Amino acid sequence: MESAGELSYMENGESNKRLMGKETCNNNGGVIRTAHNRSNSFMRKKSDPILVSTIRFQMLRQFLTNLQQVIFGTKLAVLFPAIPLAIAADYYKFGRPWIFALSLLGLTPLAERVSFLTEQIAYYTGPTVGGLLNATCGNATELIIALFALYQNKIHVLKYSLMGSVLSNLLLVLGTSLLCGGLANLKKEQRYDRKQADVNSGLLLLGLLCHMLPLMFRYAAQPSGISIAESTLELSRASSVVMLVAYIGYIIFQLKTHRQIFDAQGDGGEDEDEDEEKAVIGFWSGFSWLVGMTLIIALLSEYVVGTVEAASETWGISISFISIILIPIVGNAAEHAGAIIFAFKNKLDISLGVALGSATQISMFAVPLCVVVGWIMRIPMDLDFSLLETGCLALTILVVAFTLQDGTSHYMKGVVLCLCYIAISACFFVHKIPAPLDQTNVNLELNSA
Amino acid sequence: MASLQEPWLLETGNLKGCSKEIRHGRTAHNMSSSSLRKKSDLTLVSKVRFVMLRQFLTNLQEVILGTKLSVLFPAVPLAIVAQCYGFGRPWVFALSLLGLTPLAERISFLTEQIAYYTGPTVGGLLNATCGNATELIIAIFALSQHKIDVVKYSLLGSVLSNLLLVLGTSLFCGGIANLRREQKYDRRQADVNSLLLLLALLCHSLPLLFRMSGASAALTADPTLQLSRASSIVMLIAYVSYLVFQLFTHRQLFEAQEESEDDDGVSEEEPVIGFWSGFIWLVGMTAVIALLSEYVVGTIEDASNSWGISVSFISIILLPIVGNAAEHAGAIIFAFKNKLDISLGVALGSATQISMFVVPLCIVVAWIMGIKMDLNFNLLETGSLALSIIAVAFTLQDGTSHYLKGLVLLLLYIVIGACFFVLKTPLSNGIDTVIGA
Numbered sequence: 001m002e003s004a005g006e007l008s009y010m011e012n013g014e015s016n017k018r019l020m021g022k023e024t025c026n027n028n029g030g031v032i033r034t035a036h037n038r039s040n041s042f043m044r045k046k047s048d049p050i051l052v053s054t055i056r057f058q059m060l061r062q063f064l065t066n067l068q069q070v071i072f073g074t075k076l077a078v079l080f081p082a083i084p085l086a087i088a089a090d091y092y093k094f095g096r097p098w099i100f101a102l103s104l105l106g107l108t109p110l111a112e113r114v115s116f117l118t119e120q121i122a123y124y125t126g127p128t129v130g131g132l133l134n135a136t137c138g139n140a141t142e143l144i145i146a147l148f149a150l151y152q153n154k155i156h157v158l159k160y161s162l163m164g165s166v167l168s169n170l171l172l173v174l175g176t177s178l179l180c181g182g183l184a185n186l187k188k189e190q191r192y193d194r195k196q197a198d199v200n201s202g203l204l205l206l207g208l209l210c211h212m213l214p215l216m217f218r219y220a221a222q223p224s225g226i227s228i229a230e231s232t233l234e235l236s237r238a239s240s241v242v243m244l245v246a247y248i249g250y251i252i253f254q255l256k257t258h259r260q261i262f263d264a265q266g267d268g269g270e271d272e273d274e275d276e277e278k279a280v281i282g283f284w285s286g287f288s289w290l291v292g293m294t295l296i297i298a299l300l301s302e303y304v305v306g307t308v309e310a311a312s313e314t315w316g317i318s319i320s321f322i323s324i325i326l327i328p329i330v331g332n333a334a335e336h337a338g339a340i341i342f343a344f345k346n347k348l349d350i351s352l353g354v355a356l357g358s359a360t361q362i363s364m365f366a367v368p369l370c371v372v373v374g375w376i377m378r379i380p381m382d383l384d385f386s387l388l389e390t391g392c393l394a395l396t397i398l399v400v401a402f403t404l405q406d407g408t409s410h411y412m413k414g415v416v417l418c419l420c421y422i423a424i425s426a427c428f429f430v431h432k433i434p435a436p437l438d439q440t441n442v443n444l445e446l447n448s449a
Numbered sequence: 450m451a452s453l454q455e456p457w458l459l460e461t462g463n464l465k466g467c468s469k470e471i472r473h474g475r476t477a478h479n480m481s482s483s484s485l486r487k488k489s490d491l492t493l494v495s496k497v498r499f500v501m502l503r504q505f506l507t508n509l510q511e512v513i514l515g516t517k518l519s520v521l522f523p524a525v526p527l528a529i530v531a532q533c534y535g536f537g538r539p540w541v542f543a544l545s546l547l548g549l550t551p552l553a554e555r556i557s558f559l560t561e562q563i564a565y566y567t568g569p570t571v572g573g574l575l576n577a578t579c580g581n582a583t584e585l586i587i588a589i590f591a592l593s594q595h596k597i598d599v600v601k602y603s604l605l606g607s608v609l610s611n612l613l614l615v616l617g618t619s620l621f622c623g624g625i626a627n628l629r630r631e632q633k634y635d636r637r638q639a640d641v642n643s644l645l646l647l648l649a650l651l652c653h654s655l656p657l658l659f660r661m662s663g664a665s666a667a668l669t670a671d672p673t674l675q676l677s678r679a680s681s682i683v684m685l686i687a688y689v690s691y692l693v694f695q696l697f698t699h700r701q702l703f704e705a706q707e708e709s710e711d712d713d714g715v716s717e718e719e720p721v722i723g724f725w726s727g728f729i730w731l732v733g734m735t736a737v738i739a740l741l742s743e744y745v746v747g748t749i750e751d752a753s754n755s756w757g758i759s760v761s762f763i764s765i766i767l768l769p770i771v772g773n774a775a776e777h778a779g780a781i782i783f784a785f786k787n788k789l790d791i792s793l794g795v796a797l798g799s800a801t802q803i804s805m806f807v808v809p810l811c812i813v814v815a816w817i818m819g820i821k822m823d824l825n826f827n828l829l830e831t832g833s834l835a836l837s838i839i840a841v842a843f844t845l846q847d848g849t850s851h852y853l854k855g856l857v858l859l860l861l862y863i864v865i866g867a868c869f870f871v872l873k874t875p876l877s878n879g880i881d882t883v884i885g886a
Contacts, residue, residue, distance in 0.1 A: 186698060387662040388655075395651045402647060402842060406640060412694045416644050419683045420651055426679040427655045430672035 069280050070113065070289050082106035083296060090303055096310035103303040104330045110297050111141040112334035117290040124283040132251065136365075139165070139358060140294065141331045143366050145301045150374055150381060152305055157323050159385050162367050163393060164324030165331065167424060169359040170204075170400045172329070173336045175417030177351040181343030182411025190409040192348040195261050197404035199253070200356035204397045206246055207363040210239040211393065214384040229380070236382035237375050240368030247364040318432045324389075325425045332358070348409055356404075388431065392424050511721050512730050516554055518775065524548035525737060532744055538751035545744040546771045552738050553583040554775035559731040565720040566727075573696045581607070581802055582735065583772045587742045588811050594746055597815075597822050602764030604808050605830050609865060610769035611800035612646075612841045615777045617858030619792040623784030624852025634789040636848035637702050641694070642797035643842035648687055649804040650838050652680040656825040670821075677823035678816055681809035688805040703794065759873045765830075766866050773799070789850055797845075829872070833865050 071077060086102035088094075118137045122130025142165045149158035181190060214232045221228040254261075281289070304327070312319045329336075335358060339351040367383070374381030385393070399420055403413050513519060528544035530536075560579045564572025584607050591599040623632060656673045695703050720727070745768070753760045770777075776799060780792040808824070815822035826834070840861060844854050 388658045391654060391658040395647075395654055398839075399644070399647045399651065402846075403644060405846070406636070408637070410694075410699065412641055412690065412699075413644065415690045416648050416687060419687050420648055423648075423652050423655060423680050423683050426683070427659060427676050430676050430679075431659065432672070 066281055066285050070117070073116065073280075077109060079105050079109045083110070083300065086300060086303060095314070096307040097314040099303050100307040100311035103300040103307075104327070106300050107141055107297065107304070108330055108333045110293055110300070111331060114140050114290065114293055114297065115334070117286050117293065120281055120286045121283065121290065124286075132255070139331075139361050139366060141297060141301070142328070142362060143369070144294070144297050145304060145327065145331070146366060146370050147373060148298070148301045148305045150370055150377070150379060153379060154305060154308075155379070155381050157305060157308055157319065158370060158381070160320050160323030160389070161327050162362055162370070163385055163389050165328040165362050165366075166359050167324065167392065167396055167421070168328035168332055169335075169355050169362070170396050171417050171421035171424070173332060173339050173358075174352070174355040174400065175414050175421060176336070177339045177343035177348075177355065177414065178409050179411050179414025179418060180340050181346060181348060181351070182409060182414055184344045185346050186411075188346060190346060190348055191407055192352055192404075192409065193261065194405060194407040196349065197352055197356060199250070199261070200360045201397070201401040201404065203246060203250055203360050203364055205401070207243060207367070208390075208394055208397050210243055211383050211385055211390050213239065214382055215387065215390050218384060232384055233380055233382050236371055236384065239383055240371035240375075243364050243368040244372070247361075247368075250360065250364065318428070320431055321425070321428045324428050352404070388427070392427070396420065396424070508722055508726055512555065512559070515558070515721075516551060518551040518554050521547050521551045525552070525741065528741060528744060537755070538748040539755040541744050542748040542752035545741040545748075546767070548741050549583055549738065549745070550771055550774045552734055552741070553772060556582050556731065556734055556738070557775065559727050559734065562720045562722055562727045563724060563731065566724040570696055574692065578806075581772075581799060581807060583738060583742070584769070584803060585807050585810070586735070586739055587745060587768065587772070588807060589814060590739070590742045590746045592811060592815055592818070592820060592822065595820065596746065596749075597820070599746065599749060599760065599764050600811055600822065601826050601830070602761050603768050604803055604811070605826055605834060606765030607769040607772065607803050607807075608800050609765065609833065609837055609862065610773055611776075611796050611803070612837050613858045613862035613865070614770070615773060615780050615799075616793070616796040616841065617855045617860075617862060618777070619780040619784035619796065619855065620789075620850050621852050621855025621859055622781050623787065623789060623792065624850060624855055626785045627787045628852075630787060632787060632789055632850040633848055634793055634850065635702065636846060638790070639793055639797060639845040641691070641702070642801045643838070643845065645687060645691060645801050645805055646838045647842065649684060649808070650831075650835055652684055653824050653826055653831050653834065655680065656823055657828065657831050660825055661828075673825055674821055674823050677812055677825070680824055681812040684805050684809040685813070688802075688809075691801070691805065759869070761872055762866075762869045765869050793845070797841075829868070833868070837861065837865070 071080065082102045082105035086099060086106050089099045089102055114137060115134075118133050119130075122133055125133070142162065146158050146162055149155070149161065214236050217232055217235060218228060221231075308319060308322060312322055335354050339354045342348075342350040342354075371381050371383060399417070403417065513522065524544045524547035528541060528548050531541045531544055556579060557576075560575050561572075564575055567575070584604065588600045588604055591597075591603065656677050659673055659676060660669055722730070749760060749763060753763055776795050780795045783789075783791040783795075812822055812824065825831075840858065844858065
């Protein structure tokens with residue numbers, strides 16, 4: 001099963017494994033310590049192997065070490081009991097809002113653990129595949145929720161949750177990071193490399209164009225009365241292919257040709273011992289944990305998507321508010337905390353890398369992937385996210401692009417971004433649209449012509 | 450009554466050393482208004498025998514005649530006479546407008562004088578609140594007379610006028626006058642203001658999009674109102690943190706450059722009137738402004754009917770030009786001297802103040818008074834605002850200037866003015882259908 005030999009070397013702290021580890025990692029660029037990985041490393045705590053080593057049987061000991069690393073290796077582990085509670089609630093038919101809330105709470109540590117496992121696997125597969133893995137699995141939670149919503153034909157939940165994730169990354173995560181960083185470093189000058197921010201802003205603007213074209217298409221064709229649903233769908237599908245091509249170009253740019261822009265700044269004797277470049281679990285154990293956790297995420301996501309209407313009715317909040325505001329806050333909690341911590345230390349490049357990279361990934365990868373999957377499953381999902389949401393997205397991207405274009409930061413920028421997020425969430429709080437009765441109709445609003 | 454000793458001492462120049470210790474924050478707003486002052490010639494007054502009378506006349510001369518705009522002061526009593534004797538209402542409107550111009554400038558002068566005594570922070574706060582006193586008073590009077598459209602149009606027009614007209618003419622004149630020199634300014638101040646204006650744009654766009662994407666006007670009216678009120682609180686929080694940013698933590702970004710070899714003698718750092726006399730004059734002038742504003746708001750429809758121009762044009766173009774005349778002149782003068790930071794501080798600071806303070810304050814006041822005013826300024830006006838803010842943010846983002854930037858902004862303003870000139874819409878008061886008398 002696992003390479004049990006490796007674990008025993010780790011416990012003894014011998015340097016044999018260290019050397020071996022260093023050779024398996026590609027010496028060209030070392031392991032990719034992307035911003036995403038480094039921010040999550042703050043959520044980890046060093047596992048204490050002393051307790052485990054007193055147990056006799058070696059296999060059991062290694063298994064328990066593995067377990068300890070994976071399950072308890074994060075400060076968010078307190079939320080892990082929510083997972084069995086959610087499953088029990090579903091099995092014993094507790095109130096559906098309870099299932100919703102418990103599933104949401106359970107998703108938070110799982111999302112963080114998936115990113116940890118991805119990083120561990122990246123040690124073994126080398127920087128390029130590791131970077132690709134990170135790029136794809138970095139937002140695994142949002143992607144899985146979206147695919148389940150697509151499968152259950154709840155297109156509006158899907159659109160709202162993806163868009164809410166972009167907004168949350170661009171405004172909430174970035175805003176709180178800049179605010180906290182600015183307040184903590186009042187006397188210091190805060191700088192970051194604006195080229196990374198520029199690349200991300202450019203891609204987000206491309207995503208915005210691809211969203212606005214079907215929307216304007218629909219408004220332009222309204223007076224003439226012809227049915228444009230099919231044309232919008234074709235346009236959306238073509239745009240999705242374009243967006244995926246752009247994303248692949250971005251991956252090549254980030255991982256191969258212009259890596260120096262994106263490499264997180266190295267710091268010598270700074271934080272804890274997570275900086276050492278070795279994996280703490282074996283490759284196959286990491287892989288099996290990854291598969292297992294993804295399955296649990298899938299299960300909880302199915303609960304979330306299935307019970308969102310019931311929760312909305314019971315709590316009296318609109319579905320749009322839950323999808324746009326609540327679900328992304330939960331999904332992004334780990335990245336959020338990491339970004340704030342790095343901003344406190346005046347390492348804004350990493351905070352920006354986390355927030356902007358996540359937003360770009362969702363906007364240019366998750367959304368078109370859902371359109372393509374919908375295409376395959378013959379579900380009419382298009383890129384038309386209706387006027388209010390697209391307007392919010394446009395103004396958000398505009399504000400963020402303008403904020404980040406000069407390369408310096410102060411707390412006022414963070415204040416403005418946070419207040420933008422509060423204004424947008426107030427807007428969706430009062431936006432009480434009725435849930436769609438016709439599942440095949442993806443256009444929700446009742447337009448007064 | 451007034452601290453009569455001080456003008457005497459100032460005449461003999463004894464207090465100079467004492468005043469320098471009071472760092473009263475020479476913000477851009479103060480410095481630009483100071484260019485409109487003229488040094489009072491006290492020789493005529495000193496011939497008057499009685500001491501009390503002499504000091505009172507000195508005070509009067511400083512306050513009333515201490516500005517080049519004082520030629521317009523006779524319009525104030527003329528307007529009152531016109532109202533009392535029932536002259537044509539368009540005349541009342543025009544005379545009130547003319548009378549408001551010097552009063553607005555005097556208010557800013559008095560605020561600056563009081564700031565000498567209260568210290569830099571309270572002085573800055575006073576300036577931030579009273580800097581646009583005229584627009585605020587006009588807006589509140591229009592609100593009390595239930596003319597919500599006039600409120601929205603006049604505030605929007607004030608923002609547009611500051612962003613495009615004042616800034617455009619300053620950059621244009623400054624560019625023409627300094628053709629051979631490089632014109633630079635600190636872009637960080639412009640960035641903060643542009644960012645706040647973008648937040649204001651978001652808060653204006655959300656109710657508009659909400660309304661446009663909603664089912665019917667009846668269903669979305671209440672949520673739009675709640676959203677506007679929540680957004681107003683957000684904007685006020687942003688304005689408070691902007692004040693903290695500007696007056697406490699990052700003052701160095703906003704302080705006007707000191708100049709030693711300047712023109713008029715008002716650069717010297719001492720007040721010319723006493724604190725209490727300044728305060729009394731301030732209260733008195735505010736009362737006169739309130740009176741004239743009431744005339745303006747009351748007679749705007751009649752003026753519009755007689756002159757054949759739409760109310761929207763009068764509110765968006767004419768009213769703000771009058772209200773901003775003093776700042777406008779000051780900004781142009783400083784641009785001529787290649788001191789663009791001050792011109793930008795005046796124009797952008799005024800625009801930020803109106804969009805982040807006056808507009809949400811009106812919404813909150815309307816909330817208290819039970820009037821349904823929201824942030825939905827309709828498609829055309831919000832579109833103009835959006836494009837203006839984007840154009841200005843883009844123009845100012847590189848830290849240099851030339852006359853073409855000013856020309857473009859100026860032409861933008863002319864186009865928007867033409868748009869509202871040809872737009873003859875009837876006054877639609879939305880949900881509140883009371884037509885003000």
